[in-house]
Amino acid sequence: MKVTVIGSGYVGLVTGTCLAEYGNDVVCLDLDPEKIALLQNGGVPIYEPGLEEMIKRNVEAGRLRFTTDVAESVAHGTIQFIAVGTPPDEDGSADLKYVTAAARNIGKYMSDYKVIVDKSTVPVGTADKVQQALLSELTLRDKHISFSVVSNPEFLKEGAAVEDFMRPDRIVIGVADETAKDLMATLYAPFVRNHDRILYMDVRSAELTKYAANAMLATRISFMNELANLAEVMGADIEEVRKGIGSDPRIGFHFLYPGVGYGGSCFPKDVQALQRTAQENGIELRVLDAVERANSAQKTVLVNKILRRMGEDLTGVHFAIWGLAFKPNTDDMREAPSRVIIQELLKRGATVTAYDPVAMHEAERVMSGWKGLTFSQNPKAALEGANALIIVTEWKAFRSPDFGEMKSLLKQALVFDGRNLYDPKRMQKEGFEYFPIGREQG
Ligand SMILES: NC(=O)c1ccc[n+]([C@@H]2O[C@H](COP(=O)([O-])OP(=O)(O)OC[C@H]3O[C@@H](n4cnc5c(N)ncnc54)[C@H](O)[C@@H]3O)[C@@H](O)[C@H]2O)c1
Helix, strand or coil: CEEEEECCCHHHHHHHHHHHHCCCEEEEECCCHHHHHHHHCCCCCCCCCCHHHHHHHHHHCCCEEEECCHHHHHHHCCEEEECCCCCECCCCCECCHHHHHHHHHHHHHCCCCEEEEECCCCCCCHHHHHHHHHHHHHHHCCCCCCEEEEECCCCCCCCCHHHHHHCCCCEEEECCCHHHHHHHHHHHHHHHCCCCCEEEECHHHHHHHHHHHHHHHHHHHHHHHHHHHHHHHHCCCHHHHHHHHHCCCCCCCCCCCCCCCCCCCCHHHHHHHHHHHHHHCCCCCHHHHHHHHHHHHHCCHHHHHHHHHHCCCCCCCEEEEECCCCCCCCCCCCCCHHHHHHHHHHHCCCEEEEECCCCHHHHHHHCCCCCCEEECCCHHHHHCCCCEEEECCCCHHHCCCCHHHHHHHCCCCEEEECCCCCCHHHHHHCCCEEECCCCCCC
């Protein structure tokens, strides 16, 4: 099938590439000329496991190409995915200007039937706005061309995006007419060959499903973080509690890890946008208010532990930080807790040397000019001469370090672990003062 993907970021690029992998003829559009030039020259603007090789394979096979040319991209696909950003507006609602601009562009150039698929995370009612944007452009051109607007929210996880797209647990399709439904069914058939995982529903339910999923996951995280803070003062171990509740099939083990708060490009903005939608409609989502408050407090839990141990004035204190990305296997720094933690330390006069396996380039960009912050090309060098190590992201490579070497490189054997990577008893034996989350310090 001929497919156009509008927006070549984390979602658009993965969507386009995975659709090409199953033989579709895909054009990815972006208005950022640098991004498209990089892709056209064989580069990949984001880090996502498996993506680079898959892009290369499909470009070489002639099934995937990149352009900034709107007219060409509209002419190409019968199916036009909108996968542009939906950042928070000043009031927390989702800013739909990129989505409506993309829709208008389709209306400006289309000459035959199109299925417009909202893949971006968009509030309930956006499909209607997309439809209106297209219709107004067609009216300006005095054209009567039929089209369908479909909601197909994306559930991929950064860091496992290709795997999630190729083997989805479900594909949610909000669709109102049979022609569009048949086209979507054909497009997704190869992804659900062993058993059908496509859930068809009305458009509004599909739009709400995406927010409901992210809000539920954010709720689990904030719940565990608050419980971790309680466990710690009560002398309980949140890791034992986690196993104790996770083994209940009604609860399950996923997303029960306490830490330094959720970040990333989705949970913070989607929780806010859902609250905003509710407010606009006179409904209070009290649980989500608490989820958000708990999360912003959690971002400073590790800093508070540091201040209690090392004092409020950190002048002359040097920290090593392991992990900058908001989670492992991605270079995404949007809303990463590391940003808050580093800022809080620098503000109090500390200096920081940070290391991340893949997000360093992106971190250097978003933290450029932060006085007192330097980056290290490897995790060991970051430890040299530091008064303490702070672990912010749970990369696999940090799980089994050589503790002897770690101790010899650090000035003080002090570890503040925002991800509970180590066993407190072992740390005690190795001679560290160890501060995890939600368990007694080792
Ligand atoms: N990142 C994730 O893990 C994830 C997962 C599920 C859903 N989503 C949702 O998917 C959407 C996209 O997220 P992302 O992380 O891929 O964003 P992103 O910022 O990485 O990419 C968006 C891209 O769209 C481009 N763009 C903006 N307006 C355009 C236009 N009119 N025409 C063509 N290109 C345009 C931008 O230049 C940018 O490259 C958001 O709504 C997000 O909430 C993201």
